[in-house]
Amino acid sequence: MNTIQIKDKKFVPYIDRKKIQEAIQKVAARINEDLAGQNPLFICVLNGAFVFAADLFREITIDSEITFMRMKSYSGTQSTGRVKEIQGLGEDITERTVVVVEDIVDTGYTIQHIKEQLRARNPKDIRVASLLFKPEALKCDIKVDYVALEIPNAFIVGYGLDYDEQGRNLKDIYVISE
Known part of the structure:
Protein backbone atom coordinates (compact mmCIF):
# COMPACT_ATOMS: atom_id res chain seq x y z
CA MET A 1 0.00 0.00 0.00
CA ASN A 2 1.42 3.32 -1.06
CA THR A 3 0.31 6.93 -0.90
CA ILE A 4 -2.59 7.52 -3.27
CA GLN A 5 -4.26 10.60 -4.67
CA ILE A 6 -8.00 11.05 -5.04
CA LYS A 7 -8.94 14.30 -6.73
CA ASP A 8 -7.09 17.04 -4.78
CA LYS A 9 -6.25 15.00 -1.64
CA LYS A 10 -3.48 12.56 -0.74
CA PHE A 11 -4.13 9.50 1.40
CA VAL A 12 -1.78 7.10 3.15
CA PRO A 13 -2.35 3.47 4.19
CA TYR A 14 -4.26 3.12 7.46
CA ILE A 15 -6.04 -0.24 7.95
CA ASP A 16 -5.28 -3.24 5.76
CA ARG A 17 -7.90 -5.67 4.51
CA LYS A 18 -6.69 -8.51 6.76
CA LYS A 19 -7.37 -6.48 9.90
CA ILE A 20 -10.74 -5.41 8.48
CA GLN A 21 -11.76 -9.01 7.78
CA GLU A 22 -10.72 -10.16 11.27
CA ALA A 23 -12.78 -7.38 12.85
CA ILE A 24 -15.81 -8.26 10.70
CA GLN A 25 -15.60 -11.91 11.71
CA LYS A 26 -15.66 -10.92 15.39
CA VAL A 27 -18.70 -8.67 14.90
CA ALA A 28 -20.51 -11.40 12.96
CA ALA A 29 -19.82 -13.94 15.70
CA ARG A 30 -21.38 -11.59 18.28
CA ILE A 31 -24.42 -10.97 16.09
CA ASN A 32 -24.84 -14.71 15.42
CA GLU A 33 -24.81 -15.32 19.17
CA ASP A 34 -26.95 -12.34 20.23
CA LEU A 35 -29.65 -12.67 17.57
CA ALA A 36 -29.94 -16.45 17.16
CA GLY A 37 -33.54 -17.48 16.57
CA GLN A 38 -34.72 -13.92 15.75
CA ASN A 39 -34.39 -13.88 11.92
CA PRO A 40 -33.10 -10.28 11.90
CA LEU A 41 -33.48 -7.96 8.94
CA PHE A 42 -30.15 -6.32 8.09
CA ILE A 43 -30.60 -2.84 6.61
CA CYS A 44 -27.53 -1.74 4.65
CA VAL A 45 -27.14 2.02 4.44
CA LEU A 46 -26.03 2.86 0.93
CA ASN A 47 -23.76 3.84 -0.61
CA GLY A 48 -20.87 3.48 1.81
CA ALA A 49 -21.85 0.36 3.74
CA PHE A 50 -22.33 -1.98 0.79
CA VAL A 51 -18.84 -3.52 0.98
CA PHE A 52 -19.00 -4.00 4.77
CA ALA A 53 -22.58 -5.32 4.55
CA ALA A 54 -21.62 -7.91 1.93
CA ASP A 55 -18.65 -9.19 3.93
CA LEU A 56 -20.58 -9.11 7.21
CA PHE A 57 -23.64 -10.86 5.77
CA ARG A 58 -21.49 -13.69 4.38
CA GLU A 59 -20.30 -14.33 7.97
CA ILE A 60 -23.85 -14.42 9.38
CA THR A 61 -24.89 -18.04 9.99
CA ILE A 62 -28.31 -17.47 11.55
CA ASP A 63 -31.55 -17.12 9.59
CA SER A 64 -31.67 -13.52 8.39
CA GLU A 65 -32.55 -11.21 5.51
CA ILE A 66 -30.98 -8.09 4.03
CA THR A 67 -32.38 -4.95 2.43
CA PHE A 68 -31.15 -1.44 1.62
CA MET A 69 -31.72 2.25 2.35
CA ARG A 70 -29.81 5.13 0.82
CA MET A 71 -28.88 8.23 2.81
CA LYS A 72 -26.52 11.14 2.21
CA SER A 73 -24.98 13.42 4.83
CA TYR A 74 -21.48 14.26 3.54
CA SER A 75 -20.17 16.86 1.15
CA GLY A 76 -16.46 16.54 0.38
CA THR A 77 -14.67 15.67 3.62
CA GLN A 78 -17.25 17.11 6.04
CA SER A 79 -20.58 16.02 7.44
CA THR A 80 -23.25 18.51 6.43
CA GLY A 81 -25.12 17.94 9.69
CA ARG A 82 -28.22 17.17 7.61
CA VAL A 83 -29.37 13.74 6.53
CA LYS A 84 -31.06 13.36 3.17
CA GLU A 85 -33.01 10.19 2.41
CA ILE A 86 -32.46 9.10 -1.19
CA GLN A 87 -34.12 5.66 -0.99
CA GLY A 88 -36.34 4.61 1.87
CA LEU A 89 -37.20 1.22 3.30
CA GLY A 90 -39.91 -0.78 1.56
CA GLU A 91 -40.16 -3.74 3.96
CA ASP A 92 -42.57 -4.14 6.86
CA ILE A 93 -40.48 -4.26 10.04
CA THR A 94 -43.34 -4.50 12.55
CA GLU A 95 -42.16 -6.65 15.48
CA ARG A 96 -38.90 -7.52 13.69
CA THR A 97 -35.38 -7.21 14.97
CA VAL A 98 -33.46 -4.99 12.58
CA VAL A 99 -29.73 -4.41 12.32
CA VAL A 100 -28.76 -1.14 10.65
CA VAL A 101 -25.43 -1.71 8.87
CA GLU A 102 -23.29 1.43 8.50
CA ASP A 103 -19.82 2.00 7.12
CA ILE A 104 -18.94 4.63 9.71
CA VAL A 105 -20.52 6.39 12.65
CA ASP A 106 -18.95 9.76 13.35
CA THR A 107 -21.36 12.58 14.24
CA GLY A 108 -24.19 10.06 14.68
CA TYR A 109 -26.71 12.21 12.80
CA THR A 110 -27.40 9.59 10.14
CA ILE A 111 -27.96 6.76 12.63
CA GLN A 112 -30.12 9.00 14.81
CA HIS A 113 -32.25 9.91 11.78
CA ILE A 114 -32.57 6.30 10.63
CA LYS A 115 -33.47 5.03 14.11
CA GLU A 116 -36.18 7.69 14.45
CA GLN A 117 -37.67 6.64 11.11
CA LEU A 118 -37.51 2.95 11.98
CA ARG A 119 -39.01 3.38 15.47
CA ALA A 120 -42.15 4.84 13.86
CA ARG A 121 -42.60 1.50 12.06
CA ASN A 122 -42.78 -0.54 15.31
CA PRO A 123 -39.82 -2.89 15.14
CA LYS A 124 -39.18 -5.32 17.99
CA ASP A 125 -35.57 -4.09 18.34
CA ILE A 126 -33.12 -1.86 16.47
CA ARG A 127 -29.43 -2.66 16.58
CA VAL A 128 -26.58 -0.83 14.85
CA ALA A 129 -23.51 -2.49 13.34
CA SER A 130 -20.76 -0.22 12.05
CA LEU A 131 -17.45 -1.03 10.43
CA LEU A 132 -15.90 2.11 11.91
CA PHE A 133 -16.72 4.33 14.87
CA LYS A 134 -15.22 7.75 15.68
CA PRO A 135 -16.19 8.35 19.33
CA GLU A 136 -14.44 11.76 19.35
CA ALA A 137 -16.73 13.03 16.57
CA LEU A 138 -20.02 11.85 18.09
CA LYS A 139 -22.57 14.64 18.56
CA CYS A 140 -25.70 12.56 19.27
CA ASP A 141 -26.75 10.33 22.12
CA ILE A 142 -26.81 7.07 20.17
CA LYS A 143 -25.63 3.54 20.83
CA VAL A 144 -23.62 1.52 18.34
CA ASP A 145 -24.19 -2.10 19.32
CA TYR A 146 -21.55 -3.71 17.11
CA VAL A 147 -18.34 -1.86 16.24
CA ALA A 148 -15.70 -3.56 14.14
CA LEU A 149 -13.01 -0.87 14.59
CA GLU A 150 -12.74 2.39 16.55
CA ILE A 151 -10.69 5.12 14.91
CA PRO A 152 -9.73 8.71 15.73
CA ASN A 153 -11.48 11.64 14.10
CA ALA A 154 -9.69 11.64 10.74
CA PHE A 155 -11.03 11.51 7.19
CA ILE A 156 -10.68 8.10 5.54
CA VAL A 157 -11.46 6.40 2.23
CA GLY A 158 -11.59 2.87 0.88
CA TYR A 159 -13.56 -0.28 1.57
CA GLY A 160 -16.78 1.47 0.57
CA LEU A 161 -15.98 4.88 2.06
CA ASP A 162 -15.48 7.72 -0.39
CA TYR A 163 -14.19 11.18 -1.06
CA ASP A 164 -16.68 12.82 -3.42
CA GLU A 165 -17.80 9.34 -4.59
CA GLN A 166 -14.23 8.24 -5.39
CA ILE A 173 -8.65 1.90 4.24
CA TYR A 174 -6.55 5.04 3.77
CA VAL A 175 -6.38 8.20 5.88
CA ILE A 176 -6.01 11.72 4.55
CA SER A 177 -2.43 13.01 4.78
CA GLU A 178 -2.91 16.74 4.09
Whole structure:
Protein backbone atom coordinates (compact mmCIF):
# COMPACT_ATOMS: atom_id res chain seq x y z
CA MET A 1 0.00 0.00 0.00
CA ASN A 2 1.42 3.32 -1.06
CA THR A 3 0.31 6.93 -0.90
CA ILE A 4 -2.59 7.52 -3.27
CA GLN A 5 -4.26 10.60 -4.67
CA ILE A 6 -8.00 11.05 -5.04
CA LYS A 7 -8.94 14.30 -6.73
CA ASP A 8 -7.09 17.04 -4.78
CA LYS A 9 -6.25 15.00 -1.64
CA LYS A 10 -3.48 12.56 -0.74
CA PHE A 11 -4.13 9.50 1.40
CA VAL A 12 -1.78 7.10 3.15
CA PRO A 13 -2.35 3.47 4.19
CA TYR A 14 -4.26 3.12 7.46
CA ILE A 15 -6.04 -0.24 7.95
CA ASP A 16 -5.28 -3.24 5.76
CA ARG A 17 -7.90 -5.67 4.51
CA LYS A 18 -6.69 -8.51 6.76
CA LYS A 19 -7.37 -6.48 9.90
CA ILE A 20 -10.74 -5.41 8.48
CA GLN A 21 -11.76 -9.01 7.78
CA GLU A 22 -10.72 -10.16 11.27
CA ALA A 23 -12.78 -7.38 12.85
CA ILE A 24 -15.81 -8.26 10.70
CA GLN A 25 -15.60 -11.91 11.71
CA LYS A 26 -15.66 -10.92 15.39
CA VAL A 27 -18.70 -8.67 14.90
CA ALA A 28 -20.51 -11.40 12.96
CA ALA A 29 -19.82 -13.94 15.70
CA ARG A 30 -21.38 -11.59 18.28
CA ILE A 31 -24.42 -10.97 16.09
CA ASN A 32 -24.84 -14.71 15.42
CA GLU A 33 -24.81 -15.32 19.17
CA ASP A 34 -26.95 -12.34 20.23
CA LEU A 35 -29.65 -12.67 17.57
CA ALA A 36 -29.94 -16.45 17.16
CA GLY A 37 -33.54 -17.48 16.57
CA GLN A 38 -34.72 -13.92 15.75
CA ASN A 39 -34.39 -13.88 11.92
CA PRO A 40 -33.10 -10.28 11.90
CA LEU A 41 -33.48 -7.96 8.94
CA PHE A 42 -30.15 -6.32 8.09
CA ILE A 43 -30.60 -2.84 6.61
CA CYS A 44 -27.53 -1.74 4.65
CA VAL A 45 -27.14 2.02 4.44
CA LEU A 46 -26.03 2.86 0.93
CA ASN A 47 -23.76 3.84 -0.61
CA GLY A 48 -20.87 3.48 1.81
CA ALA A 49 -21.85 0.36 3.74
CA PHE A 50 -22.33 -1.98 0.79
CA VAL A 51 -18.84 -3.52 0.98
CA PHE A 52 -19.00 -4.00 4.77
CA ALA A 53 -22.58 -5.32 4.55
CA ALA A 54 -21.62 -7.91 1.93
CA ASP A 55 -18.65 -9.19 3.93
CA LEU A 56 -20.58 -9.11 7.21
CA PHE A 57 -23.64 -10.86 5.77
CA ARG A 58 -21.49 -13.69 4.38
CA GLU A 59 -20.30 -14.33 7.97
CA ILE A 60 -23.85 -14.42 9.38
CA THR A 61 -24.89 -18.04 9.99
CA ILE A 62 -28.31 -17.47 11.55
CA ASP A 63 -31.55 -17.12 9.59
CA SER A 64 -31.67 -13.52 8.39
CA GLU A 65 -32.55 -11.21 5.51
CA ILE A 66 -30.98 -8.09 4.03
CA THR A 67 -32.38 -4.95 2.43
CA PHE A 68 -31.15 -1.44 1.62
CA MET A 69 -31.72 2.25 2.35
CA ARG A 70 -29.81 5.13 0.82
CA MET A 71 -28.88 8.23 2.81
CA LYS A 72 -26.52 11.14 2.21
CA SER A 73 -24.98 13.42 4.83
CA TYR A 74 -21.48 14.26 3.54
CA SER A 75 -20.17 16.86 1.15
CA GLY A 76 -16.46 16.54 0.38
CA THR A 77 -14.67 15.67 3.62
CA GLN A 78 -17.25 17.11 6.04
CA SER A 79 -20.58 16.02 7.44
CA THR A 80 -23.25 18.51 6.43
CA GLY A 81 -25.12 17.94 9.69
CA ARG A 82 -28.22 17.17 7.61
CA VAL A 83 -29.37 13.74 6.53
CA LYS A 84 -31.06 13.36 3.17
CA GLU A 85 -33.01 10.19 2.41
CA ILE A 86 -32.46 9.10 -1.19
CA GLN A 87 -34.12 5.66 -0.99
CA GLY A 88 -36.34 4.61 1.87
CA LEU A 89 -37.20 1.22 3.30
CA GLY A 90 -39.91 -0.78 1.56
CA GLU A 91 -40.16 -3.74 3.96
CA ASP A 92 -42.57 -4.14 6.86
CA ILE A 93 -40.48 -4.26 10.04
CA THR A 94 -43.34 -4.50 12.55
CA GLU A 95 -42.16 -6.65 15.48
CA ARG A 96 -38.90 -7.52 13.69
CA THR A 97 -35.38 -7.21 14.97
CA VAL A 98 -33.46 -4.99 12.58
CA VAL A 99 -29.73 -4.41 12.32
CA VAL A 100 -28.76 -1.14 10.65
CA VAL A 101 -25.43 -1.71 8.87
CA GLU A 102 -23.29 1.43 8.50
CA ASP A 103 -19.82 2.00 7.12
CA ILE A 104 -18.94 4.63 9.71
CA VAL A 105 -20.52 6.39 12.65
CA ASP A 106 -18.95 9.76 13.35
CA THR A 107 -21.36 12.58 14.24
CA GLY A 108 -24.19 10.06 14.68
CA TYR A 109 -26.71 12.21 12.80
CA THR A 110 -27.40 9.59 10.14
CA ILE A 111 -27.96 6.76 12.63
CA GLN A 112 -30.12 9.00 14.81
CA HIS A 113 -32.25 9.91 11.78
CA ILE A 114 -32.57 6.30 10.63
CA LYS A 115 -33.47 5.03 14.11
CA GLU A 116 -36.18 7.69 14.45
CA GLN A 117 -37.67 6.64 11.11
CA LEU A 118 -37.51 2.95 11.98
CA ARG A 119 -39.01 3.38 15.47
CA ALA A 120 -42.15 4.84 13.86
CA ARG A 121 -42.60 1.50 12.06
CA ASN A 122 -42.78 -0.54 15.31
CA PRO A 123 -39.82 -2.89 15.14
CA LYS A 124 -39.18 -5.32 17.99
CA ASP A 125 -35.57 -4.09 18.34
CA ILE A 126 -33.12 -1.86 16.47
CA ARG A 127 -29.43 -2.66 16.58
CA VAL A 128 -26.58 -0.83 14.85
CA ALA A 129 -23.51 -2.49 13.34
CA SER A 130 -20.76 -0.22 12.05
CA LEU A 131 -17.45 -1.03 10.43
CA LEU A 132 -15.90 2.11 11.91
CA PHE A 133 -16.72 4.33 14.87
CA LYS A 134 -15.22 7.75 15.68
CA PRO A 135 -16.19 8.35 19.33
CA GLU A 136 -14.44 11.76 19.35
CA ALA A 137 -16.73 13.03 16.57
CA LEU A 138 -20.02 11.85 18.09
CA LYS A 139 -22.57 14.64 18.56
CA CYS A 140 -25.70 12.56 19.27
CA ASP A 141 -26.75 10.33 22.12
CA ILE A 142 -26.81 7.07 20.17
CA LYS A 143 -25.63 3.54 20.83
CA VAL A 144 -23.62 1.52 18.34
CA ASP A 145 -24.19 -2.10 19.32
CA TYR A 146 -21.55 -3.71 17.11
CA VAL A 147 -18.34 -1.86 16.24
CA ALA A 148 -15.70 -3.56 14.14
CA LEU A 149 -13.01 -0.87 14.59
CA GLU A 150 -12.74 2.39 16.55
CA ILE A 151 -10.69 5.12 14.91
CA PRO A 152 -9.73 8.71 15.73
CA ASN A 153 -11.48 11.64 14.10
CA ALA A 154 -9.69 11.64 10.74
CA PHE A 155 -11.03 11.51 7.19
CA ILE A 156 -10.68 8.10 5.54
CA VAL A 157 -11.46 6.40 2.23
CA GLY A 158 -11.59 2.87 0.88
CA TYR A 159 -13.56 -0.28 1.57
CA GLY A 160 -16.78 1.47 0.57
CA LEU A 161 -15.98 4.88 2.06
CA ASP A 162 -15.48 7.72 -0.39
CA TYR A 163 -14.19 11.18 -1.06
CA ASP A 164 -16.68 12.82 -3.42
CA GLU A 165 -17.80 9.34 -4.59
CA GLN A 166 -14.23 8.24 -5.39
CA GLY A 167 -12.12 5.62 -3.60
CA ARG A 168 -14.90 3.23 -2.56
CA ASN A 169 -13.26 0.44 -4.56
CA LEU A 170 -10.02 0.42 -2.55
CA LYS A 171 -9.53 -2.89 -0.73
CA ASP A 172 -7.82 -1.24 2.23
CA ILE A 173 -8.65 1.90 4.24
CA TYR A 174 -6.55 5.04 3.77
CA VAL A 175 -6.38 8.20 5.88
CA ILE A 176 -6.01 11.72 4.55
CA SER A 177 -2.43 13.01 4.78
CA GLU A 178 -2.91 16.74 4.09
